[in-house]
Amino acid sequence: MVKLFSILMSSLMLVQSVDITFSDIGQLDEFMEHANYHAEKYGDNFLVFISKHYGELKEQHSNDHKEEKGDHEQLPFQNHCHCYSSSSAFVINTFSSELKSLQNPEDKVTNFYYQLPSSSMHTLGLFQPPQFV
Structure with a gap:
């Protein structure tokens, strides 16, 4: 049960990090139809x-085929903004380059000392580990 829970939670974190929404999943049929349209009309393979x-030819393709703009807006994974991820890297800490000298623990005077137990329960063996007979 713990393994199933950890697999489900890691899958949830993976999906959330990729930022896939239910609307993107609903638009996968338009994605496949448009891929088939490109395969028939332009002879493009899937890559x-x-x-x-989505890649390096996106700007050139959108400039050359403005008549397909409505179809391109219906494709999934088009409405993502990753500008919020850079705001968490803001740190306001000052760095102090001063090194503090280390103290030798032998130089410290301690008030600790060990005193043998003097209660009767220790002498009777009440707080001793079990003995084998």
Whole structure:
């Protein structure tokens, strides 16, 4: 049960870190239809299609095919803003370059000393570990 819970929680963190929403999952059919459209009209394979819509060819493809703008807006994973992730790296700590001298523990005077137990329970063996007979 613990393993199942840990697998489910790690899967949840993975999905949340990729920022997949239910609307993106609902738009996967438009994604597949548009990929098939590119395969029929332009002869693009799946990797070229991904590059044209999410990769390095995205800007060139959107400039060349403005008539497909409505179809491109319906594709999943288009509405993400990752600008919030950089705000957590803001630290306001000053660095002090002064080194403090270490004290030798032998130089300290301690008030600790050990005194043998003098109560009768210790002498009778009441607080002793069990003995084998």
